[in-house]
Every structure is written in C-alpha cells, then in structure tokens.
Amino acid sequence: MTEQQSHRFERGTDGPKVIVAGVDGSDSSMRAAAYAAGLARRQHARLALVYVQPVIPSGAALGVPIGDTTGEVAQELADEIRESAERLKDTWDVRWEFHTFRGDPYNGLVSAADELKADAVVVGASESAGHRFIGSVAVRLVKAGRWPVTVVP
Numbered sequence: 797m798t799e800q801q802s803h804r805f806e807r808g809t810d811g812p813k814v815i816v817a818g819v820d821g822s823d824s825s826m827r828a829a830a831y832a833a834g835l836a837r838r839q840h841a842r843l844a845l846v847y848v849q850p851v852i853p854s855g856a857a858l859g860v861p862i863g864d865t866t867g868e869v870a871q872e873l874a875d876e877i878r879e880s881a882e883r884l885k886d887t888w889d890v891r892w893e894f895h896t897f898r899g900d901p902y903n904g905l906v907s908a909a910d911e912l913k914a915d916a917v918v919v920g921a922s923e924s925a926g927h928r929f930i931g932s933v934a935v936r937l938v939k940a941g942r943w944p945v946t947v948v949p
Contacts, residue, residue: 811839812915816943818905818933819845821873824920828948829877832918835946836890843892844912847873848904870896901933909943918946 817832819825829845836843847870874894895912897904909917922932934947 812841814842814844814912814914815839815916815918816844816846816905816909816912816914817918818901818908818920819847819873819877820901821869822920822923824923824948826920828918828920828946831946831948833890833892835916835918836892841891841915843890844895844908844914845873845877845892846895846897846905846908846912848901848908849896849898850900851898902936905933905937906940906942914943916944916946918948921947921949 812835815832815836817825817829819829832845833843835841849867849870877892877894895908897908899907905917905919908914917937919934919937921934934945937943937945938947
C-alpha cells in the first residue's frame, strides 16, 4: 500500500459523530451547550447533553434527600433544554439527547464520553475561584488527552 492509499480521504466521514456537552445549570455550561449545538448542527453530529448528579456521602447530607434534589435539578435542566429546542426547531435541526450520570463532574463526564463514544467534549469555563488551586474540570479533561475539549467562557 502506498503512502497516498493509507491516508485516503473518505467523503462524509470526517468530523465528529458524537459531541458531549456538560451542563449543570450555570451560565457557562448553558453557553457551552449552545456552542456544542452549533457544532453538532454544522457537523451533522449527535449532541449528547450530560448532567452529572453529584454523589454526596449520606453522613454529609444531614438528613436532606440529596438524591431527590439532584434528580430535580436534572429534570429542570432537561425541561429547559427541551423548551429551548422546541422554540428553535424550525431554525436548527440538531439531533440531541439528555443523559444523567452520577459522580463527581470530572469522572462523570469521562464516563459519559466513554460510554457515548464521544468524538469531542464541550464544557463551560469554571465559575469557581477554588479551581485555581485544585484544577477545573475543563483542565482535567484537557490533560486526560482522550478527546478534543472545547472550553466555552
């Protein structure tokens, strides 16, 4: 096989097929979802919007039903995204789906990207000052080096 044959261009197969966007209800995550939707539309890719439900040890909850609360957040996010998609259905034709994973944001997004066979990951920039010391989810995803990662401010 010649060098030219081993690196043939295949029409229609370039670009991402699945784009994962992490959402948590923050302004930056919603901007990331909108950016990812634009990428998915232009690339004819499937957009997987992912909310990672935090897992908090039962002792730390002090009697507050954390699982119910994070489940409500996930439902509110899914409803908000569905409403936005419905308003834009005549403007944008994007195949999208909503997923909920459990864990810390970094490991939840890694699990989601692996399970959904992501070609790219889009996240919002951290809005927390504490991330200067422990590292943001976005930085950790970039350092993992497993997918192209886009960080939206």
